[in-house]
Amino acid sequence: MKKLINAVDQVENQMISGMVKAYPHYLTKLNCGNVVVRTEKKSGKVALISGGGSGHEPAHGGYVGTGMLDAAVAGAVFTSPTPDQIYEGIKEIATDKGVLMVIKNYTGDVMNFEMAREMAEMEGIKVEQVIVNDDVAVDNSLYTVGRRGVAGTVFVHKIAGALAETGADLEEVKEVAEDVIANxxxxxxxxxxxxxxxxxxxxxxxxxxxxxxxxxxxxxxxxxxxxxxxxxxxxxxxxxxxxxxxxxxxxxxxxxxxxxxxxxxxxxxxxxxxxxxxxxxxxxxxxxxxxxxxxxxxxxxxxxxxxxxxxxxxxxxxxxxxxxxxxxx
CATH class of the missing domain: 3.30.1180.20 (Dihydroxyacetone kinase; domain 2)
Structure with a gap:
C-alpha cells in the first residue's frame, strides 16, 4: 500500500485538522471527534447537518458554509460516525428554528443519526431528517436496505441549505429536500x-x-x-x-x-x-x-x-x- 499518510490511526484526525487549518474562516472543529461546524454560527434559521464515513472528500466537511451545511460529522474511512459525535454537532448548530439531518441511505448512518436525533430531542431541540437514496444501480446492497445515497446528496445540501438561508421553517426546508430526493x-x-x-x-x-x-x-x-x-x-x-x-x-x-x-x-x-x-x-x-x-x-x-x-x-x-x-x- 502506498499512501501519503503518517499513521493509519491518525488519518481522519489529521485530515480534518488540515482542512480546518486551510479554511479557518469557514470551519471550526469541535473537541468531540471529527465534527466541523460553521465558524460563523447561524441564528434564527434552520441549521443543516450531514456526514458519514471519511474517504468521500470534499464530502462532507467541504460543504459546510453559507448556503449549505452548518455541520459535518466524519467517521472513520467508510464507517459511520457515532451517535455521540452527531449529537454534539446538532447541539452546537441548533437554533430556535430547528435542525435538518441529511442522511445517505446506509444502515449505519441511518441508525446512528436517528439515535443522535433522539438524544437531541430529549434536550428540547427540534430535529427533522431526510434520507437520500438516489442510486438506481441496486435496490439493496451490503450496506443498505433500499437504494444507496450517493453524489445526488450534494444537490440536497445545496438546495435545502439555500432555502434555510431565507429563514424558512423546518418543515419547508425538509419538504424541499424531499423534493430534490424525489427528482x-x-x-x-x-x-x-x-x-x-x-x-x-x-x-x-x-x-x-x-x-x-x-x-x-x-x-x-x-x-x-x-x-x-x-x-x-x-x-x-x-x-x-x-x-x-x-x-x-x-x-x-x-x-x-x-x-x-x-x-x-x-x-x-x-x-x-x-x-x-x-x-x-x-x-x-x-x-x-x-x-x-x-x-x-x-x-x-x-x-x-x-x-x-x-x-x-x-x-x-x-x-x-x-x-x-x-x-x-
Missing part, C-alpha cells in the same frame, strides 16, 4: 478500486480489461462486471438506467459528472460530452452542469452521473448564493 437519480462505475488505509489492500480486484458497473461509493459491488468499453458506451449504459427510472421528458435538469477520486478531468469532460449529446437528442434540457470531484471514494478510478429534474423553485435555489470550501455559487 434526482444517480449511477456510477469503476475501472480501478481504492484501498482503505486500515485494510492496506484494495477492496476488490479488477483485471486490466474489466470494469464494475453500478458500484457504490464504498466499493460495494454493482450490477455486474464486464469487459471495459468506450467512454460513450459506458455513459449510455448508465444513462439508460437513470432515464428509465424517472421521466425527464421535456424537463430542465441539473447534471453532475462526479469523479470517484482518481479520474482525470479530461475523462470526466469526455463523459459529459456524451451526456449532453444524449440528453439533447432526447429533448431534455440541461440548465446547469457540474463536472469534478464532489463525492469521492478515496483513490477509486471511475465516475458517476447524477441528473436532477428541476422546477422553477429548485432552479432558483440551485442558483442561490453558496460559499463553502468545495462549492461556491
Amino acid at each position: 434526482v437519480r444517480s449511477m456510477g462505475m469503476a475501472i480501478r478500486p481504492c484501498t482503505v488505509p486500515a485494510a492496506g489492500v484494495p477492496g476488490f480486484e479488477l483485471k486490466d480489461d474489466e470494469m464494475e458497473v453500478g458500484i457504490g461509493i464504498h466499493g460495494e459491488p454493482g450490477t455486474h462486471r464486464e469487459t471495459l468499453k468506450t467512454a460513450d458506451e459506458i455513459t449510455d449504459m448508465l444513462l439508460d438506467k437513470i432515464l428509465a427510472d424517472l421521466d425527464y421528458s421535456g424537463a430542465e435538469t441539473a447534471v453532475m459528472i462526479n469523479g470517484a477520486g482518481a479520474t482525470p478531468l479530461m475523462e470526466l469532460f469526455i463523459i459529459n460530452n456524451r451526456v449532453a449529446d444524449v440528453l439533447a437528442e432526447k429533448g431534455i434540457k440541461v440548465y446547469k452542469t457540474f463536472v469534478g470531484e464532489y463525492m469521492t471514494s478515496l483513490e477509486m478510478e471511475g465516475f458517476s452521473i447524477s441528473i436532477l429534474r428541476l422546477n422553477d423553485r429548485l432552479k432558483e435555489l440551485l442558483d442561490a448564493p453558496a460559499d463553502t470550501p468545495a462549492f461556491k455559487a
Whole structure:
C-alpha cells in the first residue's frame, strides 16, 4: 500500500485538522471527534447537518458554509460516525428554528443519526431528517436496505441549505429536500478500486480489461462486471438506467459528472460530452452542469452521473448564493 499518510490511526484526525487549518474562516472543529461546524454560527434559521464515513472528500466537511451545511460529522474511512459525535454537532448548530439531518441511505448512518436525533430531542431541540437514496444501480446492497445515497446528496445540501438561508421553517426546508430526493437519480462505475488505509489492500480486484458497473461509493459491488468499453458506451449504459427510472421528458435538469477520486478531468469532460449529446437528442434540457470531484471514494478510478429534474423553485435555489470550501455559487 502506498499512501501519503503518517499513521493509519491518525488519518481522519489529521485530515480534518488540515482542512480546518486551510479554511479557518469557514470551519471550526469541535473537541468531540471529527465534527466541523460553521465558524460563523447561524441564528434564527434552520441549521443543516450531514456526514458519514471519511474517504468521500470534499464530502462532507467541504460543504459546510453559507448556503449549505452548518455541520459535518466524519467517521472513520467508510464507517459511520457515532451517535455521540452527531449529537454534539446538532447541539452546537441548533437554533430556535430547528435542525435538518441529511442522511445517505446506509444502515449505519441511518441508525446512528436517528439515535443522535433522539438524544437531541430529549434536550428540547427540534430535529427533522431526510434520507437520500438516489442510486438506481441496486435496490439493496451490503450496506443498505433500499437504494444507496450517493453524489445526488450534494444537490440536497445545496438546495435545502439555500432555502434555510431565507429563514424558512423546518418543515419547508425538509419538504424541499424531499423534493430534490424525489427528482434526482444517480449511477456510477469503476475501472480501478481504492484501498482503505486500515485494510492496506484494495477492496476488490479488477483485471486490466474489466470494469464494475453500478458500484457504490464504498466499493460495494454493482450490477455486474464486464469487459471495459468506450467512454460513450459506458455513459449510455448508465444513462439508460437513470432515464428509465424517472421521466425527464421535456424537463430542465441539473447534471453532475462526479469523479470517484482518481479520474482525470479530461475523462470526466469526455463523459459529459456524451451526456449532453444524449440528453439533447432526447429533448431534455440541461440548465446547469457540474463536472469534478464532489463525492469521492478515496483513490477509486471511475465516475458517476447524477441528473436532477428541476422546477422553477429548485432552479432558483440551485442558483442561490453558496460559499463553502468545495462549492461556491
